[in-house]
Amino acid sequence: MKIAFVKQKYSEFGGAERYLAALIEHFAGSNHEIHLFAGEWKVNKNEADAPPRRMFLHKVPIIRGLSFLEVLSFAINARRMLQRGNFDIIHSFERTLYQDIYRASDGCHREWLIQRREIDPWYKFFLHKINPLHLSILWIEKKIFREGKASMIVAISKRGKDEIIRHYGTQAEKIRVVYNAIDTNRFDLPDHEKIRNEVRRSLGISQNAPVLLFVGSGFQRKGLPFAIKALARLDAEVRLIVIGHDRMNPYRALAKKEGVEKRVIFLGPLADVEKYYCASDLFIFPTIYEPFGNVCLEAMAAGIPLVTSRICGGSELLDESKNGYIIDDPTNPVEIADGIRKGLTLKKQDVFDFNGHVLQNYSWKRYLEEMSIIYEELQKKNF
Numbered sequence: 476m477k478i479a480f481v482k483q484k485y486s487e488f489g490g491a492e493r494y495l496a497a498l499i500e501h502f503a504g505s506n507h508e509i510h511l512f513a514g515e516w517k518v519n520k521n522e523a524d525a526p527p528r529r530m531f532l533h534k535v536p537i538i539r540g541l542s543f544l545e546v547l548s549f550a551i552n553a554r555r556m557l558q559r560g561n562f563d564i565i566h567s568f569e570r571t572l573y574q575d576i577y578r579a580s581d582g583c584h585r586e587w588l589i590q591r592r593e594i595d596p597w598y599k600f601f602l603h604k605i606n607p608l609h610l611s612i613l614w615i616e617k618k619i620f621r622e623g624k625a626s627m628i629v630a631i632s633k634r635g636k637d638e639i640i641r642h643y644g645t646q647a648e649k650i651r652v653v654y655n656a657i658d659t660n661r662f663d664l665p666d667h668e669k670i671r672n673e674v675r676r677s678l679g680i681s682q683n684a685p686v687l688l689f690v691g692s693g694f695q696r697k698g699l700p701f702a703i704k705a706l707a708r709l710d711a712e713v714r715l716i717v718i719g720h721d722r723m724n725p726y727r728a729l730a731k732k733e734g735v736e737k738r739v740i741f742l743g744p745l746a747d748v749e750k751y752y753c754a755s756d757l758f759i760f761p762t763i764y765e766p767f768g769n770v771c772l773e774a775m776a777a778g779i780p781l782v783t784s785r786i787c788g789g790s791e792l793l794d795e796s797k798n799g800y801i802i803d804d805p806t807n808p809v810e811i812a813d814g815i816r817k818g819l820t821l822k823k824q825d826v827f828d829f830n831g832h833v834l835q836n837y838s839w840k841r842y843l844e845e846m847s848i849i850y851e852e853l854q855k856k857n858f
Contacts, residue, residue, distance in 0.1 A: 476854060477508045479560060481567035481574060483537070483549050485516040494578070494655070494842070495568055501843045503530055512556060514549050543607040546570075550615055564850055567625075570615040575853050577625040582766030582788075583638040584612045590764040590786065593806050594695055620645045626853055629653050629846075631767040632788025651849060654792075655767050656842035659834055662749045662776035674754035678716070678740055685713045685819050688755035688779075690748060690770045691762070692720040698761030698784065700729055704808035705761075707733040709815060715759070716751055720744040752777035757818045761805040762787050775834055778827030780818040782811070792837075796821075797829050 482495055503509045509530040514537040533556060538548040554573035557565055567574035570581075581587075588603055603609050618624040620643035628650045630636040636650045664670055675682055687706070691697040699717065703726065706715050715738060717726070723741050730736040745751070752758070758774035760783040771789025774781045781799035783790050793799045798821070800814040 476502070476563040476850070477510070477561070478502055478850075479510045479512060479557060479562040479565045481512045481553055481557070481565065481569055481571055483514045483535075483545075483569050485511060485513040494580075497656075497839060497843065498566070498846060499530060501847075510560065510562070512553055514545075541607075543611040546608065546611045546615070563854055566850075570612060570619060572615065572618055572624055574619075574624070575626045576629060576849065577619050577627075578629045578631070579635055579639065580631060580766060582635050582764065583620075583642055584609070584616050585642045586638045587764050591696070593763055594700075617643065625649075626856070627651060627849060629849070631655055632791055634786070634788050634791065635766050651845075653842065653845045653849075654837055655769055655772060656839045657769070657772035657776050657834060657837050658839065659776040659831075662752055662773055663778070664749060664753050667753055670750050671754045674750055678754075680714050680740075680754075681712075683712075685710075685757070686755045687713065687715045687757050687759045687815065688718070688751055688774075689715060689759050690718045690751075690773070691760065691768075692744065694719065694721040694726055696763050697765070698763060698805050699726055701761050701806055701808050701811055702759050703730050703735065703739060704733055705759075705811035705815060706730075706735050706738060708808060708812040711738075713738065713815075715739045716755060717741045718743070718745050718748055718751060748773070749777065752779060755779055756823075757782060757815060758799075759811070759815060760784070760787060760789075761802055761811050763805055765789070772834070772837060775830040778823065778830055780821045780826050782814040782818045792833060794829070794833075798826050798833070 480495055480499065486492055499509055510533060511530060512533045512535050514535050516532065535549055535556060536552045538544040550571045553571050557573050565574045566576040568578050568580060588609065592600055620639050628639065630639065630650050630652050631654060633652055636652050639645050639650060640647060672682060680686060689699055689702055706713060717739060730739040752774060756779060758779055758781045760768060760770060762768065762784050765787040767788035771781055771783060771792060781793060782802065784802045784805035790801045793801055795801060800817050802810050802814050804810055
């Protein structure tokens with residue numbers, strides 16, 4: 476097959492990029508011809524990690540400066556270039572105007588605008604209605620979901636599929652749910668106790684203190700303020716480790732206001748995050764909106780309980796009282812604190828064993844098999 480992939484910014488890092496890279500490696504290795512359309516890319520310059528021989532890079536022109544112009548110019552120029560290519564499959568990881576498959580990794584923008592009212596000042600509701608960036612994204616989203624600018628939509632959770640149907644009336648059979656994948660070996664560390672003790676010692680945390688872990692960039696959307704407020708309602712020995720990229724000062728100030736500044740440890744973004752999962756007792760993720768949340772899979776692979784919000788797609792993997800708890804209102808610190816208390820009572824070995832069984836269905840092998848089936852179905856349909 477002659478396959479085109481579309482990604483506005485392609486690098487070897489980031490959530491969607493990992494799935495795109497896996498597909499490129501899989502199909503290029505099977506002697507398919509791969510074309511990548513991107514506004515910019517960053518690939519490893521080492522010869523061993525260079526793009527496959529049968530992969531061709533195409534730079535899509537983008538108007539820089541204003542975010543809505545970047546979105547529109549990429550979508551329009553990508554369509555123009557793709558229409559000339561005579562591809563068997565066009566798989567887009569961006570909201571564009573011309574594709575066979577659209578992976579809705581960012582969820583449904585219309586739903587996100589509704590959910591963010593929980594955290595935004597009241598006046599932003601009116602500003603969003605005239606914001607050209609939101610209007611541009613909603614216009615393209617409507618083209619994809621309602622006007623058929625994709626033959627198949629890949630949602631990454633059942634909730635994501637339901638949101639698309641609810642807001643745009645898309646036919647259910649056009650949406651396939653393909654859950655994200657995880658490399659469990661990365662988080663199941665062999666020297667578990669040694670690493671756990673070393674990390675805690677380096678952070679000044681006692682070996683017996685209950686430790687919560689929060690991982691994610693964009694702290695407001697992912698619920699860190701409410702996690703900090705929940706911490707203030709828990710026993711004094713409980714600690715919270717925060718990993719991710721965002722402005723720290725507002726959250727340090729909040730921790731101080733809540734009287735827990737000495738119990739919250741901000742570490743910034745880290746590459747070796749797996750050892751902090753190892754050192755923790757529970758993962759807390761009270762996100763306001765999350766189509767899936769790979770951090771949920773990471774916590775499960777590390778064998779620790781997960782407390783997250785129902786609007787997080789990853790909550791669909793939870794079986795309450797076995798591997799975690801689900802919060803209905805992610806802005807309610809009392810409910811979050813209650814979920815944490817219950818999560819900390821779960822036996823570690825039971826959680827680890829249960830998660831190991833569940834994650835057998837979320838391997839990279841399974842992900843690539845499901846995507847291959849979709850490709851084959853569309854190829855037959857196109858012919």
